[in-house]
Every structure is written in C-alpha cells, then in structure tokens.
Amino acid sequence: GESVGLHLPTLSVQEGDNSIINCAYSNSASDYFIWYKQESGKGPQFIIDIRSNMDKRQGQRVTVLLNKTVKHLSLQIAATQPGDSAVYFCAENGAGGTSYGKLTFGQGTILTVHP
Amino acid sequence: EAGVTQFPSHSVIEKGQTVTLRCDPISGHDNLYWYRRVMGKEIKFLLHFVKESKQDESGMPNNRFLAERTGGTYSTLKVQPAELEDSGVYFCASSPLAGAYNEQFFGPGTRLTVL
Numbered sequence: 001g002e003s004v005g006l007h008l009p010t011l012s013v014q015e016g017d018n019s020i021i022n023c024a025y026s027n028s029a030s031d032y033f034i035w036y037k038q039e040s041g042k043g044p045q046f047i048i049d050i051r052s053n054m055d056k057r058q059g060q061r062v063t064v065l066l067n068k069t070v071k072h073l074s075l076q077i078a079a080t081q082p083g084d085s086a087v088y089f090c091a092e093n094g095a096g097g098t099s100y101g102k103l104t105f106g107q108g109t110i111l112t113v114h115p
Numbered sequence: 116e117a118g119v120t121q122f123p124s125h126s127v128i129e130k131g132q133t134v135t136l137r138c139d140p141i142s143g144h145d146n147l148y149w150y151r152r153v154m155g156k157e158i159k160f161l162l163h164f165v166k167e168s169k170q171d172e173s174g175m176p177n178n179r180f181l182a183e184r185t186g187g188t189y190s191t192l193k194v195q196p197a198e199l200e201d202s203g204v205y206f207c208a209s210s211p212l213a214g215a216y217n218e219q220f221f222g223p224g225t226r227l228t229v230l
Contacts, residue, residue, distance in 0.1 A: 032216055034218075036221075041223065042223050042224075043119070043206050043208070043221030043222050043223050043224050044158070044206070044221045045221070046218050046219075046220075049216075049218070051216070089157075089158065091158075093216075101146060101148060101163055101170075101210060101217065101219065102148075102160045102163060102171060102173075102174075103148075103150070103158075103160060103219065104160070105150075105157045105158040105159070106157055107156070107157045108157065108158075
C-alpha cells in the first residue's frame with residue numbers, strides 16, 4: 001500500500017547547527033507534500049509545503065527539497081534552536097482519488113537540540 | 116481566532132466501556148478530519164467530513180467507531196466498546212476548503228488509554 005516513511009527516527013544537534021530530516025514516500029502519484037512539527041502536548045503544526053512541480057521551497061529558516069526521481073523529501077532547518085526540538089512528520093496529501101485532504105503521514109523524527 | 120479544540124485532553128477507560136471524543140473545528144471550516152496515532156506508529160487518517168456529510172471514512176478501523184457531525188459544526192467520535200488496541204492519541208483537524216492543497220489545522224489531541 002501507499003506509505004510515507006522516514007529514514008531516521010531520532011536526530012540530535014547542537015544549537016546553531018543546521019538540521020536535515022529526511023522522508024521517503026512510495027506513491028509516485030503524490031503531488032503535494034507537507035512538513036509538520038509536533039511539540040509535546042500539542043497537535044501537528046504546519047511548517048512548510050511543496051507541490052510536485054517544484055523541487056525546492058524556502059521559508060523562514062526552513063527549506064524543503066523534493067526529489068521525485070528517488071521519491072525523497074527533506075526538511076532543512078538552518079541555525080537550529082532549542083525551540084525547534086519536536087517531532088517532525090512528513091505527509092502527503094491528495095494524490096488523486098475521491099477524497100481530497102486525506103493526509104498520509106510518515107512515522108516521525110524526533111529532533112533534539114542541545115544548547 | 117480560536118483554534119481547533121478537543122475534549123477531553125485525556126481519557127482513561129476500562130476495556131469494554133464507551134468513550135466519546137469531541138472536536139470543535141475553527142469557526143467557518145466546513146472540512147473536519149479525524150486522525151489517530153497509536154503508540155509507536157504514524158498518524159493515520161480516520162475520516163473526513165464536509166459539513167455534516169461523511170466525505171471519506173475509509174480509515175475507520177471497524178464498526179466500534181462512530182463519528183458524527185450533526186449540524187456541520189462540532190464532531191464526536193464514539194468508541195463502543197473500547198478495546199486495548201484503541202489506545203492512542205486522537206487528533207482532529209479542520210480546513211476551510213476542500214482540495215489537495217489546503218492547510219489543515221490540528222487540535223491538541225485526546226490521549227485515550229484503554230486498560
């Protein structure tokens with residue numbers, strides 16, 4: 001079946017370093033991808049998205065890269081701060097079908113930022 | 116503007132009992148989604164409402180789960196009778212528009228523990 005998965009379940013970095021979180025997906029028809037951040041006791045919070053007609057998109061301190069050839073997605077966080085510590089999920093949304101909006105999530109990566 | 120709210124935040128029940136979770140979406144959001152995350156697994160889609168109608172309930176695990184959205188405002192998710200494997204965090208999300216490219220806003224989740 002379709003799945004969106006992650007290479008690394010945990011990532012520890014020092015404050016100020018750059019972080020890279022990776023995600024693989026299996027559905028070649030996927031056309032929209034989102035990164036979510038989930039802090040303890042809260043629901044997933046939207047970080048950045050990218051459509052399949054793009055290979056890179058930048059936000060504030062975050063960049064998402066999409067490689068459709070190998071079905072790989074990554075989230076880069078520049079100058080990582082302790083407040084970035086959270087679980088990060090990649091998700092795919094709306095690759096055809098009758099139900100738009102159904103999100104398919106990856107397992108999640110725990111990012112820990114050390115001061 | 117208030118975000119998505121969920122009640123209760125935590126629920127601990129015995130196997131065989133009934134539990135009802137409630138979600139209040141952001142005012143004016145026609146689309147409401149339920150997801151859940153079982154321990155150690157990824158967040159999985161349960162169902163999608165457009166106003167009071169079920170657009171997609173393909174993720175509902177079995178007939179012990181019943182979701183309603185009378186009047187197209189808040190939604191309830193009832194589990195009856197609850198089983199041990201139902202333990203996890205249940206998230207609700209809402210979005211103003213349907214479609215593949217619209218951000219979903221998540222609530223904080225309800226942590227359900229079935230003993």
